[in-house]
Amino acid sequence: MAGLGRVCLLLALAVCLYGIGASLYGVRTGRVEFSASGRRAVYALAGVLTVAFAVLEIAFLRNDFAFNTVADTSSRTTPALYRAAAVWSSQEGSLLLWAWLLSLWASLALFLVRRRLREVASYATAVLLGLAGFFVALMIFYASPFETTSPTPVEGAGLDPLLRFPTMVIHPPMLYSGYTLCTIPLAFGVGALLARKVDADWIKTIRRFAFAAWLFLGVGILLGARWSYAELGWGGYWGWDAVENASLMPWLTGTAFLHSLMIQEKRGMLKVWNISLVLATGTLAVMGTFLVRSGVLNSIHAFGGATLGVPFVVLIAVLVAGSVYLVVSRREMLRSQHRLDSLLSREAIFIANNVVLVGLCFVIFWGTYFPLISEALSGHEASVGPPWFDRYTVPLALVLVLLSGIGPVIAWRRATLANARRNFSLPLGFALATLVALLAAGVAQKPFAIAMFCCAAFVLGSVGQEFFRGARARGAMTGEAGPLALLSLVRRNRRRYGGYIVHLGIAVLFVGVAASSSFQHASELGLSPGQSTRVGAYTVRYVRPTATITPKYDRAHTGSTLSLGAVLDVSKRGHHVATLQPSEGFYASGGGQGSVGSLIGGQPVSHVSMDGGVTRDVWSAIAPNIEAPALKRIVEAGNRTLSPEEAIVAIGVLARTYLKHPPQAQFHLIVSPLVMWIWIGGLIVFGGGLIAIWPAPSAVRRRVAVRARSRAARGLARA
Amino acid sequence: MNPARKRTARLVVALSAAVVLASALIYTSFSAASPALSPSQLVRQVQPGRSYQLTGTVVPNSVHREGPTLDFSVEDRAGGTAIPVAYTGTVPDPFREGREVIVTVERHGGRYVGERNSLITKCPSKFKTAPPSEKQNY
Amino acid sequence: MHARAPRAASLARDGLSVLIAILTLALVAVVVLVVSAPLRSAMRRAPGSSAASRGTRAVARAELEAALEATELEAAREAKYREIRDAELDFRTGKLSREDYDAIDGELRAEAIEILNRLEQGER
Numbered sequence: 001m002a003g004l005g006r007v008c009l010l011l012a013l014a015v016c017l018y019g020i021g022a023s024l025y026g027v028r029t030g031r032v033e034f035s036a037s038g039r040r041a042v043y044a045l046a047g048v049l050t051v052a053f054a055v056l057e058i059a060f061l062r063n064d065f066a067f068n069t070v071a072d073t074s075s076r077t078t079p080a081l082y083r084a085a086a087v088w089s090s091q092e093g094s095l096l097l098w099a100w101l102l103s104l105w106a107s108l109a110l111f112l113v114r115r116r117l118r119e120v121a122s123y124a125t126a127v128l129l130g131l132a133g134f135f136v137a138l139m140i141f142y143a144s145p146f147e148t149t150s151p152t153p154v155e156g157a158g159l160d161p162l163l164r165f166p167t168m169v170i171h172p173p174m175l176y177s178g179y180t181l182c183t184i185p186l187a188f189g190v191g192a193l194l195a196r197k198v199d200a201d202w203i204k205t206i207r208r209f210a211f212a213a214w215l216f217l218g219v220g221i222l223l224g225a226r227w228s229y230a231e232l233g234w235g236g237y238w239g240w241d242a243v244e245n246a247s248l249m250p251w252l253t254g255t256a257f258l259h260s261l262m263i264q265e266k267r268g269m270l271k272v273w274n275i276s277l278v279l280a281t282g283t284l285a286v287m288g289t290f291l292v293r294s295g296v297l298n299s300i301h302a303f304g305g306a307t308l309g310v311p312f313v314v315l316i317a318v319l320v321a322g323s324v325y326l327v328v329s330r331r332e333m334l335r336s337q338h339r340l341d342s343l344l345s346r347e348a349i350f351i352a353n354n355v356v357l358v359g360l361c362f363v364i365f366w367g368t369y370f371p372l373i374s375e376a377l378s379g380h381e382a383s384v385g386p387p388w389f390d391r392y393t394v395p396l397a398l399v400l401v402l403l404s405g406i407g408p409v410i411a412w413r414r415a416t417l418a419n420a421r422r423n424f425s426l427p428l429g430f431a432l433a434t435l436v437a438l439l440a441a442g443v444a445q446k447p448f449a450i451a452m453f454c455c456a457a458f459v460l461g462s463v464g465q466e467f468f469r470g471a472r473a474r475g476a477m478t479g480e481a482g483p484l485a486l487l488s489l490v491r492r493n494r495r496r497y498g499g500y501i502v503h504l505g506i507a508v509l510f511v512g513v514a515a516s517s518s519f520q521h522a523s524e525l526g527l528s529p530g531q532s533t534r535v536g537a538y539t540v541r542y543v544r545p546t547a548t549i550t551p552k553y554d555r556a557h558t559g560s561t562l563s564l565g566a567v568l569d570v571s572k573r574g575h576h577v578a579t580l581q582p583s584e585g586f587y588a589s590g591g592g593q594g595s596v597g598s599l600i601g602g603q604p605v606s607h608v609s610m611d612g613g614v615t616r617d618v619w620s621a622i623a624p625n626i627e628a629p630a631l632k633r634i635v636e637a638g639n640r641t642l643s644p645e646e647a648i649v650a651i652g653v654l655a656r657t658y659l660k661h662p663p664q665a666q667f668h669l670i671v672s673p674l675v676m677w678i679w680i681g682g683l684i685v686f687g688g689g690l691i692a693i694w695p696a697p698s699a700v701r702r703r704v705a706v707r708a709r710s711r712a713a714r715g716l717a718r719a
Numbered sequence: 720m721n722p723a724r725k726r727t728a729r730l731v732v733a734l735s736a737a738v739v740l741a742s743a744l745i746y747t748s749f750s751a752a753s754p755a756l757s758p759s760q761l762v763r764q765v766q767p768g769r770s771y772q773l774t775g776t777v778v779p780n781s782v783h784r785e786g787p788t789l790d791f792s793v794e795d796r797a798g799g800t801a802i803p804v805a806y807t808g809t810v811p812d813p814f815r816e817g818r819e820v821i822v823t824v825e826r827h828g829g830r831y832v833g834e835r836n837s838l839i840t841k842c843p844s845k846f847k848t849a850p851p852s853e854k855q856n857y
Numbered sequence: 858m859h860a861r862a863p864r865a866a867s868l869a870r871d872g873l874s875v876l877i878a879i880l881t882l883a884l885v886a887v888v889v890l891v892v893s894a895p896l897r898s899a900m901r902r903a904p905g906s907s908a909a910s911r912g913t914r915a916v917a918r919a920e921l922e923a924a925l926e927a928t929e930l931e932a933a934r935e936a937k938y939r940e941i942r943d944a945e946l947d948f949r950t951g952k953l954s955r956e957d958y959d960a961i962d963g964e965l966r967a968e969a970i971e972i973l974n975r976l977e978q979g980e981r
Binding site (some may be wrong): 001003004007008011015018019022030031032033034036037040041042043047048051087115116117118199200201203204263266408410411412413415416418419422423466470473476477492495496631685 | 870873874880881884885888891892893894895896901916919923925928929932933936939940942943944946947949951952953954957961
């Protein structure tokens with residue numbers, strides 16, 4: 001079956017090359033049938049890559065260890081769900097996933113515009129096929145998922161237990177969808193520049209794609225943060241790791257683009273800026289993919305050989321050079337039609353928002369690539385840590401949240417100062433009230449957190465005021481009652497009110513971030529059963545140890561041979577709050593540590609236990625001392641006297657010994673306030689985004705159009 | 720001032736502010752950065768009080784835990800100079816002997832102290848601790 | 858016993874290879890059919906490149922461009938209507954003064970009328 005996969009890759013490359021040629025020929029000669037054929041090449045590519053992906057998936061599910069990548073990352077004992085996800089745990093598999101997702105999204109996008117934007121779409125087709133062809137070529141020449149070994153191994157190495165979490169199933173596909181979706185606006189931007197057509201239809205189309213990219217990428221990033229917090233053993237959700245940063249950068253420029261696009265739509269301004277943002281977002285997405293693939297920067301995610309680095313650098317250089325050339329050579333066509341009327345206008349606020357977002361992106365870019373930059377400039381590799389990132393991103397984030405509260409309250413074009421003063425009094429009141437309340441509660445020593453809370457209160461005030469006034473205005477116009485007026489207001493002005501909800505969600509998210517970073521209580525210490533410790537306002541007592549051996553038929557599907565843990569009792573002021581059961585699973589290694597040692601000598605994986613709540617999370621992780629002398633003696637004795645088949649008996653002895661005489665274990669305990677609001681805020685953001693982009697039903701649109709036409713005519717008659 | 724001049728003035732002010740901020744950022748990054756060194760390089764260049772990113776592999780049989788402190792030695796990837804590190808803080812799951820690690824250290828007195836929670840272990844590219852134990856002809 | 862088992866295995870392997878070869882050919886055939894469909898239908902409609910068929914092609918292309926311009930204008934029109942509604946909402950929620958609103962509203966309406974006129978011209 002690997003042969004079929006290899007053929008699919010070759011066929012895919014051929015289809016890409018044909019499609020590029022057909023699209024370019026079609027657009028240059030005006031022969032529509034060739035452009036159509038080029039578009040169909042994208043559909044064909046999607047079909048061929050689907051077959052290839054299916055071949056690989058089936059190989060994983062069937063445990064076909066002839067495939068090298070299956071043997072390296074899966075095993076018979078890996079649960080079925082994780083076998084399916086193991087496809088993208090390896091370098092080759094994730095390249096295939098990227099190319100496949102790109103072909104799917106590109107097919108959808110080109111299908112949706114098949115009757116419009118002819119020239120732009122043809123160029124875009126060529127660009128997308130070029131990118132897809134690059135990834136397919138990488139697979140054919142550098143890292144093929146369809147390489148086989150003969151004779152076939154009987155068992156594989158198994159999926160790294162660190163990846164055996166449900167989030168592994170969804171985080172990479174979401175993130176890759178986000179990355180690949182970022183290339184579609186890039187392709188349409190390049191197409192618009194080549195076809196010299198940047199107009200209303202292009203804006204409407206590219207906004208949809210940019211929004212889809214923003215949504216998927218954002219969800220992918222948030223899922224990564226959630227995975228890190230809830231399933232890894234360090235208790236944080238963001239570490240300014242190179243790969244985390246790489247995914248955040250295109251999201252920031254994408255957010256900037258969604259805002260400044262509105263200005264281009266209304267006033268014909270910022271065309272050069274917008275097209276640069278689009279090109280930058282796509283390039284940053286490719287760079288993000290490169291970071292994870294090439295291992296050029298130290299990161300907990302980085303994997304993959306150095307062999308992929310050179311082709312990626314070439315691709316990025318082509319993207320950057322090509323973008324610069326296109327923008328500079330088309331600058332006549334990108335001239336602004338209008339200028340900024342007033343600094344007190346929504347346009348000005350949007351421009352400020354763009355500046356802050358791009359500034360954030362620059363800071364993160366500089367910090368992330370600093371090891372390479374410093375090596376190039378000074379010959380020594382050096383890196384900056386989280387404190388440096390925090391120092392610059394925190395103030396920028398404050399300004400961003402503040403702007404998101406100011407924007408909704410200011411009118412387009414020019415706002416009157418008197419009006420502005422009146423409109424700001426309520427939000428400012430909220431912010432001041434919050435400030436007073438916080439100072440009274442005695443939290444003066446965390447100025448940035450306080451500032452963020454006040455900014456969030458400001459946003460809450462301004463968004464709330466907008467909804468209230470809008471509903472009231474609509475009620476006055478149509479006589480609808482309060483709640484109904486609110487509903488129809490949002491339905492008929494989705495972009496505006498959906499956007500306000502997004503801003504609210506961002507404010508909530510940052511409240512969660514500020515509270516959980518500034519007011520966290522963490523404790524790392526050793527405890528024996530019966531001992532307790534205080535973390536913040538909570539008392540945590542180590543009640544008793546736990547030890548489980550994976551039964552023959554592993555219902556928990558973790559695959560660990562031995563799992564040692566503890567039962568913790570969490571109480572506050574004498575009242576029981578929660579019971580936590582953190583544990584650490586010890587997995588089998590391939591061999592080489594003795595018959596017993598190999599059963600538990602593999603990758604240990606921490607299973608955190610936490611009690612999530614609206615006001616705080618209580619988080620716990622345990623590192624049991626498997627090297628304690630008593631346990632070590634058992635392992636060594638077992639290694640000496642037991643064969644591999646009998647070794648499991650020693651594991652039972654280990655477990656019983658641990659329960660009877662538990663050595664002191666290391667615990668990591670954290671009480672974080674308001675963490676849950678980060679995830680809630682994220683949900684609000686994406687819900688608001690969906691509302692904003694949801695197309696109005698065509699009946700509503702027609703009614704609106706007819707009414708607007710008659711009113712426009714009346715206006716002309718008046719003049 | 721006519722509108723065109725006002726706009727140019729605004730642009731100049733904005734760009735200057737951006738340049739100043741960017742320069743501040745770039746300048747502080749160089750002074751705040753910790754150089755990445757292997758053990759053999761660190762031994763030659765170390766200055767007390769400065770922090771460094773020590774990169775290397777964990778020496779087998781060098782890992783001991785004494786209460787909250789984890790002691791281990793880091794050697795060059797190719798073998799050679801080994802530096803003992805006393806580390807407190809979170810230990811990532813993939814950490815074990817023979818794995819590549821990065822830890823921020825400072826020299827205090829005669830010892831190398833690892834900065835709290837700064838230990839990173841490189842995720843192995845392929846989870847393969849040893850070749851499969853059995854091979855059969857198909 | 859030993860002699861039969863490898864032969865059965867190798868027969869199975871050959872069978873699998875044949876199956877893969879057939880699947881491959883089928884895949885290639887489908888791809889070629891899908892991708893060449895527009896080219897084949899274009900050739901059917903206008904065989905050869907006589908002056909007459911070139912003229913038909915030119916006419917078709919002009920129609921296509923007119924249709925494209927219509928979609929562009931429709932998109933511009935929708936955007937302008939949205940702006941008019943946005944300005945009204947801004948006024949009613951107290952962000953614009955009466956004078957500012959009247960001025961902006963008049964401008965936007967005039968721009969909308971211009972787009973509508975161009976659309977009607979295209980239709981004619």
